[in-house]
Amino acid sequence: YGYRNPWRFSFHPESGLPWVGDVGQDIWEMIELSYAGANHGWSVKEGSHDFHPKAAKGPTPFTPPVVEHHHTEARSITGGYVYTGAKFPELRDWYVYGDYQYGKMWALKYDHMAKKVLAHEEIASTTVKIASFGVGRDGSFYAVEYDTGMIHQLERMPPQTLRSVFPRKLSETGLFTSVAKHQVAPGVIPYSINAPFWSDGAIKERYFAVPGEQKVKFHESRAWEFEDGAVTVKSFQLEMEEGKPQSRKRIETRVVLKWDDRWVGYTYKWRDDQTDADLVEAGGADRTYSVKQKDGTTRQQVWHYPSRNECMFCHSRAAGFVLGIKTSQMNRDHSYAAATDNQIRALDHVGMFVKSPAKPVAALPALVDPYGTKGTLELRARTWLEVNCAMCHVNDGGGNSAIELDLKTKLENANLIDEVPLHDTFGLRDPRLVAKGDPARSVLYERVKRRGGGQMPPTSSNRVDTAGARLLAEWIRSLK
Numbered sequence: 001y002g003y004r005n006p007w008r009f010s011f012h013p014e015s016g017l018p019w020v021g022d023v024g025q026d027i028w029e030m031i032e033l034s035y036a037g038a039n040h041g042w043s044v045k046e047g048s049h050d051f052h053p054k055a056a057k058g059p060t061p062f063t064p065p066v067v068e069h070h071h072t073e074a075r076s077i078t079g080g081y082v083y084t085g086a087k088f089p090e091l092r093d094w095y096v097y098g099d100y101q102y103g104k105m106w107a108l109k110y111d112h113m114a115k116k117v118l119a120h121e122e123i124a125s126t127t128v129k130i131a132s133f134g135v136g137r138d139g140s141f142y143a144v145e146y147d148t149g150m151i152h153q154l155e156r157m158p159p160q161t162l163r164s165v166f167p168r169k170l171s172e173t174g175l176f177t178s179v180a181k182h183q184v185a186p187g188v189i190p191y192s193i194n195a196p197f198w199s200d201g202a203i204k205e206r207y208f209a210v211p212g213e214q215k216v217k218f219h220e221s222r223a224w225e226f227e228d229g230a231v232t233v234k235s236f237q238l239e240m241e242e243g244k245p246q247s248r249k250r251i252e253t254r255v256v257l258k259w260d261d262r263w264v265g266y267t268y269k270w271r272d273d274q275t276d277a278d279l280v281e282a283g284g285a286d287r288t289y290s291v292k293q294k295d296g297t298t299r300q301q302v303w304h305y306p307s308r309n310e311c312m313f314c315h316s317r318a319a320g321f322v323l324g325i326k327t328s329q330m331n332r333d334h335s336y337a338a339a340t341d342n343q344i345r346a347l348d349h350v351g352m353f354v355k356s357p358a359k360p361v362a363a364l365p366a367l368v369d370p371y372g373t374k375g376t377l378e379l380r381a382r383t384w385l386e387v388n389c390a391m392c393h394v395n396d397g398g399g400n401s402a403i404e405l406d407l408k409t410k411l412e413n414a415n416l417i418d419e420v421p422l423h424d425t426f427g428l429r430d431p432r433l434v435a436k437g438d439p440a441r442s443v444l445y446e447r448v449k450r451r452g453g454g455q456m457p458p459t460s461s462n463r464v465d466t467a468g469a470r471l472l473a474e475w476i477r478s479l480k
Helices: 308-314 343-349 377-389 443-448 466-478
Strands: 006-011 018-022 028-033 067-070 077-082 095-099 104-111 116-125 130-135 141-145 151-153 176-178 189-191 203-209 231-239 248-259 262-270 277-279 285-292 298-305 333-335 340-342
Touching: 018 095, 028 077, 028 095, 077 130, 095 130, 231 285, 248 277, 248 285, 248 298, 262 308, 333 343, 340 343, 377 466, 443 466
Parallel strands: 006 077
Antiparallel strands: 006 018, 018 028, 018 077, 028 067, 077 095, 095 104, 104 116, 130 141, 141 151, 189 203, 203 231, 231 248, 248 262, 262 277, 285 298, 333 340
């Protein structure tokens, strides 16, 4: 007992014990080896991590998962089988399983006597939505795809692989005529947004492109739709001396590409001489930069280059995959090389949309700048939450709280104000998710202003958005 959502189990051919793929809710996916009386912890635990730590724990001790995957690696685990075939002798007696959302497969070698994992490796990265696995009479291994119903079998990668031909340098992508000067190629369209996502203080430049004569499906109230081959591009700069634009240094360019009807994120790390940027490996990376602050001191800023899957942690299905390219963000003026115009009107003018917007731009929604002065305090605070939090904290967004932080949800229906926290309270006195008039008792504010365990956002950020935190504190104090 203590499963959250076991999706496919099979019995080990020798021990007879069941291997179980257990789909998580908040951040973790689990592979469990069960036995009579095993307590797998849900919902006190999600894997080995606290979920409802104050809930009743059950009559037997917790059994931790054999392995667990963060949602930057897997989003919906699919249990598999112990491999017994002859085609891949190196996998014999390894447990092989996969992930529905990301199409990845892993194999683990387990010592039942010592009760420990001897090896654990990713063996495939596919575009298949793996709903289930199966084995042939001879031990051959198969996977069934949800979207098409097709049955796939495991094969060795041929020598000429996507890895060997995928552009390893930013200059090889075709997106720039000059990487060193950051000059984009014809057809790569710059854009700007109304309400920026917090990116540890970086300055961002944004672009998108579609191949050939492709067009974009415009939607008034949700993310626009793109065809295969479309890309979004975002370059990040840091000021090496705070307040001095001339000290800016490019550190990263992220490319999110749609292919085989799914979005995949890739990131390139800029070289110190600023001449080019190199593809970061699939697992991501970190680098520390020395930044001179306005008071003359120097801070060490850790910049996180996200893994391929980590990109999609925020670029989620619930958010429409493309975060900034939607009407409420794009409905603003942008200075192009030849003129300044409203972006939606300009894109429609050049024939970018499948169908023109039904309303003039003045009648379309537009977000306010949460760091600006336009709009009420509540509107600015809720816009900050919409942009930074609502990709997870919406209906079917994957966040483990019942809160819904998108702007279209009325505040009284957001399960936020004066709600008792279900999870960590960080030692706050009489805590609430948002305690009217009291930021010091508000778990939401506590999560935003911390880094480390329990921080929000939970990934890819190492600096607190102090201006955003002040905005939320001011708003919470204003609630009577």
